[in-house]
Amino acid sequence: MSLPLLPPPAAARDPVTPEVRLGPVTPEHPASGHPSQAQPLLRQEAKGEEEEGEETGVQGAWGNGTAEQRRRGWGEAAEAVAAEEGQVEAGGTAGSGSPAGGAGGGRGDWRPLLAWLLWRRQLQCCPCAAPLPRSAARCCHGGTKMAALAYNLGKREINHYFSVRSAKVLALVAVLLLALCHLASRRYRGNDSCEYLLSSGRFLGEKVWQPHSCMMHKYKISEAKNCLVDKHIAFIGDSRIRQLFYSFVKIINPQFKEEGNKHENIPFEDKTASVKVDFLWHPEVNGSMKQCIKVWTEDSVAKPHVVVAGAATWSIKIHNGSNEALSQYKMNITSIAPLLEKLAKTSDVYWVLQDPVYEDLLSENRKMITNEKIDAYNEAAISILNSSTRNSKSNVKMFSVSKLIAQETIMESLDGLHLPESSRETSAMILMNVYCNRILKPVDGSCCQPRPPLTLLQKLAACFFTLSIIGYLIFYIIHHNAHRKNKPCTDLESGEEKKNIINPPVSPLGILLQSFCKLGLIMAYFYMCDRANLFMKENKFYTHSTFFIPIIYILVLGVFYNENTKETKVLNREQTDEWKGWMQLVILIYHISGASTFLPVYMHIRVLVAAYLFQTGYGHFSYFWIKGDFGIHRVCQVLFRLNFLVVVLCIVMDRPYQFYYFVPLVTVWFMVIYVTLALWPQIIQKKANGNCFWHFGLLLKLAFLLLCICFLAYSQGAFEKIFSLWPLSKCFELKGNVYEWWFRWRLDRYTYSIWASSCKNKAECNELHPSVSVVQILAFILIRNIPGYARSVYSSFFAWFGKISLELFICQYHIWLAADTRGILVLIPGNPMLNIIVSTFIFVCVAHEISQITNDLAQIIIPKDNSSLLKRLACIAAFFCGLLILSSVQDKSRH
Numbered sequence: 044m045s046l047p048l049l050p051p052p053a054a055a056r057d058p059v060t061p062e063v064r065l066g067p068v069t070p071e072h073p074a075s076g077h078p079s080q081a082q083p084l085l086r087q088e089a090k091g092e093e094e095e096g097e098e099t100g101v102q103g104a105w106g107n108g109t110a111e112q113r114r115r116g117w118g119e120a121a122e123a124v125a126a127e128e129g130q131v132e133a134g135g136t137a138g139s140g141s142p143a144g145g146a147g148g149g150r151g152d153w154r155p156l157l158a159w160l161l162w163r164r165q166l167q168c169c170p171c172a173a174p175l176p177r178s179a180a181r182c183c184h185g186g187t188k189m190a191a192l193a194y195n196l197g198k199r200e201i202n203h204y205f206s207v208r209s210a211k212v213l214a215l216v217a218v219l220l221l222a223l224c225h226l227a228s229r230r231y232r233g234n235d236s237c238e239y240l241l242s243s244g245r246f247l248g249e250k251v252w253q254p255h256s257c258m259m260h261k262y263k264i265s266e267a268k269n270c271l272v273d274k275h276i277a278f279i280g281d282s283r284i285r286q287l288f289y290s291f292v293k294i295i296n297p298q299f300k301e302e303g304n305k306h307e308n309i310p311f312e313d314k315t316a317s318v319k320v321d322f323l324w325h326p327e328v329n330g331s332m333k334q335c336i337k338v339w340t341e342d343s344v345a346k347p348h349v350v351v352a353g354a355a356t357w358s359i360k361i362h363n364g365s366n367e368a369l370s371q372y373k374m375n376i377t378s379i380a381p382l383l384e385k386l387a388k389t390s391d392v393y394w395v396l397q398d399p400v401y402e403d404l405l406s407e408n409r410k411m412i413t414n415e416k417i418d419a420y421n422e423a424a425i426s427i428l429n430s431s432t433r434n435s436k437s438n439v440k441m442f443s444v445s446k447l448i449a450q451e452t453i454m455e456s457l458d459g460l461h462l463p464e465s466s467r468e469t470s471a472m473i474l475m476n477v478y479c480n481r482i483l484k485p486v487d488g489s490c491c492q493p494r495p496p497l498t499l500l501q502k503l504a505a506c507f508f509t510l511s512i513i514g515y516l517i518f519y520i521i522h523h524n525a526h527r528k529n530k531p532c533t534d535l536e537s538g539e540e541k542k543n544i545i546n547p548p549v550s551p552l553g554i555l556l557q558s559f560c561k562l563g564l565i566m567a568y569f570y571m572c573d574r575a576n577l578f579m580k581e582n583k584f585y586t587h588s589t590f591f592i593p594i595i596y597i598l599v600l601g602v603f604y605n606e607n608t609k610e611t612k613v614l615n616r617e618q619t620d621e622w623k624g625w626m627q628l629v630i631l632i633y634h635i636s637g638a639s640t641f642l643p644v645y646m647h648i649r650v651l652v653a654a655y656l657f658q659t660g661y662g663h664f665s666y667f668w669i670k671g672d673f674g675i676h677r678v679c680q681v682l683f684r685l686n687f688l689v690v691v692l693c694i695v696m697d698r699p700y701q702f703y704y705f706v707p708l709v710t711v712w713f714m715v716i717y718v719t720l721a722l723w724p725q726i727i728q729k730k731a732n733g734n735c736f737w738h739f740g741l742l743l744k745l746a747f748l749l750l751c752i753c754f755l756a757y758s759q760g761a762f763e764k765i766f767s768l769w770p771l772s773k774c775f776e777l778k779g780n781v782y783e784w785w786f787r788w789r790l791d792r793y794t795y796s797i798w799a800s801s802c803k804n805k806a807e808c809n810e811l812h813p814s815v816s817v818v819q820i821l822a823f824i825l826i827r828n829i830p831g832y833a834r835s836v837y838s839s840f841f842a843w844f845g846k847i848s849l850e851l852f853i854c855q856y857h858i859w860l861a862a863d864t865r866g867i868l869v870l871i872p873g874n875p876m877l878n879i880i881v882s883t884f885i886f887v888c889v890a891h892e893i894s895q896i897t898n899d900l901a902q903i904i905i906p907k908d909n910s911s912l913l914k915r916l917a918c919i920a921a922f923f924c925g926l927l928i929l930s931s932v933q934d935k936s937r938h
Contacts, residue, residue: 260488353395387438398449404459487865508563579869583637624845
């Protein structure tokens with residue numbers, strides 16, 4: 044029986060069969076190739092630390108290997124199924140040169156055969172629900188085999204067309220397009236975030252105001268006094284301005300009471316900080332207000348540093364909302380405008396536009412104050428004050444954001460005219476941000492902050508990466524030209540290419556230049572996101588739905604994408620990668636949702652951090668215990684992989700090492716484990732199995748380590764003296780002291796774990812849980828390793844993220860979150876859901892690329908040869924010495 048003729052497949056690419064069900068993407072591991080070659084999306088190359096980059100794979104239809112080996116395996120599998128049913132005659136297979144095999148023959152053209160077999164089985168198998176005869180059951184059984192083949196074929200085809208490489212290219216294109224859009228937007232709308240703060244925004248939730256494109260800091264009493272020391276602020280206007288005055292003063296002194304005669308001047312002074320805030324009662328824009336402002340414009344008079352003015356409702360009320368009153372208001376504000384403009388050259392002047400009223404609650408003597416009248420007075424003030432200067436922008440700033448706030452909250456007003464206290468507090472905090480952000484430069488207050496100047500180290504880093512990019516381009520051009528000269532020529536007689544020339548492998552210099560080139564581009568993206576103010580930032584706002592719904596979503600994905608494990612021992616590599624993966628995803632959702640404000644979630648996340656540290660310690664201990672490899676190469680490899688990205692970010696983002704607190708934690712605990720096991724006597728599994736006495740020696744070592752940990756945990760003074768010594772202080776200080784490092788280290792000193800739902804506050808929880816045993820961690824290990832199905836499978840989805848968990852944790856600081864994790868990066872404003880999807884996609888691609896760059900550089904910078912390694916270590920030591928010296932010079936210049 045001969046096979047029907049089918050059209051040959053396209054030579055340029057393999058088609059994606061739409062009928063094939065889209066299953067979980069199972070990536071391919073190349074048997075050879077460059078270390079940075081793109082990998083499929085849902086599995087990173089399985090590089091164990093003990094394997095050091097070596098890759099293995101099973102050849103054939105179901106395994107790994109080259110594309111040709113996989114196609115040969117698929118062809119053989121298809122032939123086997125077909126032969127089982129007696130449907131493929133001798134000489135009629137796809138590889139025999141028959142028409143079904145395609146014009147060129149060969150076993151690579153197996154898709155027509157597979158499609159025909161699927162079609163034949165669909166015709167022969169009956170989908171009825173009645174019991175099937177033996178022959179029909181055998182037929183459907185063969186169909187199941189072919190369905191499995193088609194299912195896995197679909198996965199292979201998806202990986203062929205949508206791999207990590209194509210995802211990264213898409214992410215690069217998205218970054219370039221978004222950067223261009225934001226640049227054009229800032230040129231068109233302006234680059235002053237203060238204008239956005241004063242004029243636009245929205246409520247994220249009750250009492251939480253979000254300015255457009257920037258973050259607003261909530262000032263504490265000490266911060267407000269520090270900013271306003273030796274300052275004089277003047278509020279001039281009507282009862283609404285008086286309300287704003289009270290809210291502003293309560294930021295400095297919450298005990299200040301609203302009492303006294305309301306229709307007179309109200310002074311306030313804080314002698315400890317030399318802060319003076321005055322309210323001047325001038326309910327109408329008239330000669331009295333003009334005279335007050337005129338006095339401040341004289342050279343011999345001390346001027347307020349900040350002037351907040353505004354009035355209109357009294358004019359509407361007294362004159363019963365007449366048009367003549369509006370005309371008089373325009374004349375009066377026209378005469379005041381030049382004085383305000385002159386005062387604005389030496390002081391910050393803000394004109395507060397009138398808030399809307401809730402007309403249903405207004406008393407009878409205020410019924411003439413309508414929103415229509417208020418809009419007319421606001422339009423008059425805007426047009427006159429903005430046109431008070433010719434050919435230049437007015438220095439008097441319009442405080443119009445209070446209108447937006449009032450539109451959402453005026454219904455809560457007691458009299459329909461005056462705003463509720465929460466709205467006044469928001470307006471006062473906006474005023475504080477406008478003036479103090481450029482002075483104190485809070486991390487989570489990006490509004491009104493200019494771009495920080497480049498430091499010396501940042502300039503040197505920019506030069507280094509620029510030279511790396513130029514060097515790589517030169518190297519690529521030279522290498523490409525050499526490759527073109529060695530390109531196989533075509534035999535004119537046979538029309539076939541001569542393939543006797545093999546491309547030379549990429550040199551270590553090429554890999555080095557390529558890695559630094561890509562790293563330079565990635566660091567430029569980091570800087571644009573969190574330092575250059577190119578992209579927008581917003582504050583976090585926690586709701587239960589923003590945390591738990593994404594948790595449920597990733598849980599479903601994790602369960603759906605699962606595979607069989609290669610081994611079933613407790614805490615095998617695939618299982619630990621899965622564990623790291625889901626924990627890292629939960630931690631990421633915790634950070635972006637702002638769930639730290641919800642104490643139960645905070646406590647559970649502390650358990651995950653402790654479990655991560657447990658895995659790290661367990662993995663390093665197991666390696667030294669089983670392998671007994673205490674060589675310097677192993678230590679340098681681990682330290683490089685842990686710290687490379689953080690060191691680069693410390694330079695590029697101008698942040699201290701302790702800022703990325705988790706990396707110092709895992710680094711210190713790795714060194715603690717290494718020193719404990721490497722010191723004499725070195726006790727390993729092979730030695731201990733021969734004599735039980737060595738187990739007792741290991742217990743003594745661990746007991747002494749526990750004693751040292753307890754001493755440092757309960758002796759803060761000794762701990763701070765040790766880590767305050769130079770150069771340790773340069774690594775572990777944050778804001779001038781090592782308290783943060785002591786807190787982080789002490790918090791997880793026993794790989795902390797607790798289910799502390801009964802804690803009343805964070806301080807109580809943080810004090811209790813380090814002393815509790817590792818019940819939760821051990822319970823999870825036992826449940827996860829129950830013999831049976833659960834132990835034999837793992838989630839490839841979670842495991843893929845687990846392989847890049849460290850890069851995900853570090854990169855989130857600047858390119859997923861914003862303002863050093865205090866806010867959220869906004870690439871697409873106005874659409875939070877789409878923004879999260881796009882920023883997450885770019886963020887994951889960048890983290891994966893950095894992981895590959897780190898692996899490539901580790902192989903080159905940390906060689907196995909001891910003599911070469913010692914030379915490299917000397918160069919690294921010199922680099923860090925220079926880095927410490929430059930950092931010290933930089934710190935002195937700042938002070």
